[in-house]
Amino acid sequence: MKAYIFNPENDMALADGQPGYTPPAIIRQMRDELYWLPQWWANEEDIVWDGKHSLELHSGDEILPWGWSPALIHQLRQAGVTDEFLPTEEQMKQIRQLSNRQTAVEALTQMRTDGVAGDHLCGHSQVCSSLDEIHQAISQYPKALLKSPWSSSGRGLMASDAPNLDGWCQNILRQQGSVIVEEFLQRLCDFALEFWLDGQGGVEYRGLSLFYTNEAGAYLGNWVAPEGQKLQWLMQYVPPQILMEVRQWWTQYLTCFDYRGPVGIDMMLCQQGVCPCIEINWRMTMGMVAQLLTQQGKYGRLVVEYIYGHYSVEVEAFS
Numbered sequence: 346m347k348a349y350i351f352n353p354e355n356d357m358a359l360a361d362g363q364p365g366y367t368p369p370a371i372i373r374q375m376r377d378e379l380y381w382l383p384q385w386w387a388n389e390e391d392i393v394w395d396g397k398h399s400l401e402l403h404s405g406d407e408i409l410p411w412g413w414s415p416a417l418i419h420q421l422r423q424a425g426v427t428d429e430f431l432p433t434e435e436q437m438k439q440i441r442q443l444s445n446r447q448t449a450v451e452a453l454t455q456m457r458t459d460g461v462a463g464d465h466l467c468g469h470s471q472v473c474s475s476l477d478e479i480h481q482a483i484s485q486y487p488k489a490l491l492k493s494p495w496s497s498s499g500r501g502l503m504a505s506d507a508p509n510l511d512g513w514c515q516n517i518l519r520q521q522g523s524v525i526v527e528e529f530l531q532r533l534c535d536f537a538l539e540f541w542l543d544g545q546g547g548v549e550y551r552g553l554s555l556f557y558t559n560e561a562g563a564y565l566g567n568w569v570a571p572e573g574q575k576l577q578w579l580m581q582y583v584p585p586q587i588l589m590e591v592r593q594w595w596t597q598y599l600t601c602f603d604y605r606g607p608v609g610i611d612m613m614l615c616q617q618g619v620c621p622c623i624e625i626n627w628r629m630t631m632g633m634v635a636q637l638l639t640q641q642g643k644y645g646r647l648v649v650e651y652i653y654g655h656y657s658v659e660v661e662a663f664s
Contacts, residue, residue, distance in 0.1 A: 346390055346391055346392065346402075346403070346405075346406045346407075347387065347388070347392075347406070347407050347408075347409050348392050348393075348394055348400060348402065348406065348407070348408045349383030349387050349391060349393045349394070349409050349410075350380075350383070350393075350394050350396070350409070350410035350411060350417070351379055351380050351381075351382045351383055351393075351410075352376060352396070352410055352412065352414075352417055353372060353375050353376055353379070353411060354366075354368035354372045354373070354376060355410070355411050355413070355414050355417070356412070356444070356495065356496060356628075357369075357372065357500075358415070358416040358417065359412070359414050359440075359441050359444050359495050360493070360495035360496055360501070360521070361416070362415060362441060362495075363416070364415045364416055364418065364419035365416070365419065366414070366415070366416040375656050376396060377395075377396075378655060378656045379649075379656050379658055380394070380396060381393055381395075382634070382658060383409075385637065385638060386634070386637040386638075386641075394424075396420065398424070399424050399425045400421065400424040400426050401425065402426060402427075402430050406430065407430070408421070408431070409629075410628075410629075411628055411629045412628030412629065413437060413628075414437075415441075418431050418432065418437065439604070440604070440627060441495075443602065443604060443625070444625075444627050444628075445494045445495060446493075446495070446525045446624070447494060447525070448625055449470070449622050449623070449625045450470045450471060450472055450525060452598065452622050453468060453469075453620075453622040454470075455598070456594060456622065461590060461594045461621065462590055462591055462619060462621065465583065465584070465587045465618045466618055466619060466621060467528075467530060467615055467617035467618035467619065467620050468527070468528060468613075468615075468620035468621075468622070468623075469485075469486075469527065469528040470525055470526065470527040470528070471525070471526055472494075472523050472524075472525055473523060473524050473525075473526055474518070474522065474523045475518070476511060476514055476518070479491070479514050479526060483505045483526060485528075486505075486528045487529070488504070488505055488506065488529035489504075489526050489527060489528060489529055490502060490503075490505070490526075490527045490528075490529050491503045491504075491513075491514065491524055491526055491527075492525040492527065493517045493520075493521055493525075494517075494522070494523055494524075494525065495521060500563075501517075502561070502562060505526075505529070530613060530615040530616075530617060530620055531615055531617065532613050532614075533582065533613075533614045533615055534555070534582075534613070534614045535555070535556050535557065535558050535611065535612070535613055535614075535623075536553065536554060536555050536556070536575075536579060536612050536614065537554040537556065537609050537610055537611045537612060537630070537632045538550070538552075538553060538554070538591075538592055538595055538609070538610045538612070539551040539552050539553075539554055539607065539608075539609050539610075539630065539632050539633045539636055540595070540596070540599060540607070540608045540610070541606070541607055541608070542599060542602060542604050542606060542607075542608055543605055544603060544604060544605030544606075546601075547600075548596050548597075548599045550596060551633060551636055552572055552632075552639070553572055553576060553579075554567060554568075554575075554609065554630070554633075554636065555567065555568040555570075555575050555578065556631065556635075564631060565648070565649075566631075566646050566647055566648040566649065567635040567646070567647040568647075569635045569638045569639050569644055569645050569646065569647050569660050570644060570645075571639060572639075579614065582614050583618075587619060588619075591612075594621075595610055595621075606627070606628070606629075607628065607629050607630065607633050608626065608627055609626040609628075609630035609632050610622060610625055610626075611623040611624040611625075631647060634647065635647050638660060643660050644660075644662075645660045645662045645663055646660065646661045646662075646663060647659075647660050648661050
């Protein structure tokens, strides 16, 4: 039996890093109202935990959360789950470190070193540990985007021309130790590659994700459509061999990580080319959900909305 958990606060819980983390009320509401989401892909013998009741597991059972954090481990222990079903302290430290945006910076740097995608590749980023380093990094670009090492989608971001930039940077440096500075890119569309890692060097490509975000980068929705249709749409803007080269590079690169679970690599198609590493999500993603729904024959747009004070999620027909 598998026990599925939808804990959308995962990224914020990782940023905090403490077992007693309490997410904002609006995120707690999302978890309460959409806890059932994994029912879309769970089997009949599986369970979906609502986060409120005890959770009884037996030998051979497995917990599959949206993502792991010290806060979730604490909640599961309170629900009666024993340590045999939970990541060790060392494994949890590893997952948190992987989720640091520095991991994405290192990957993008390695891709450039390896010559992936040639002139079609765009995007530069670096990790800065002081205000002077941040100013130096910003000076290299006409405009830059700054990010905190840990944050959730659409949060922890700051434009280089923001009036309160130094104060924001000093706060992030104090709390998280560094700031990521990226070249600002003119986005045409968002997409991702979804993978599953088995923890022993095995990497399985699960599919292409096309998704929507607002101007702040917050998630709005996903295509639920066959792989070929999504690929055909992207091929209007980038040669298919470039996409294949990027996919093959990631498939090989991910073999070096001692991690078991889903991984989503967020990318952007930009006016300057393809940026093959915006974020690395070491957790379940809505892109993976869209892929699972596609396998069930669903077709349309996966949308998560907050309407009239409540959250909803559904697959809408393409207009």
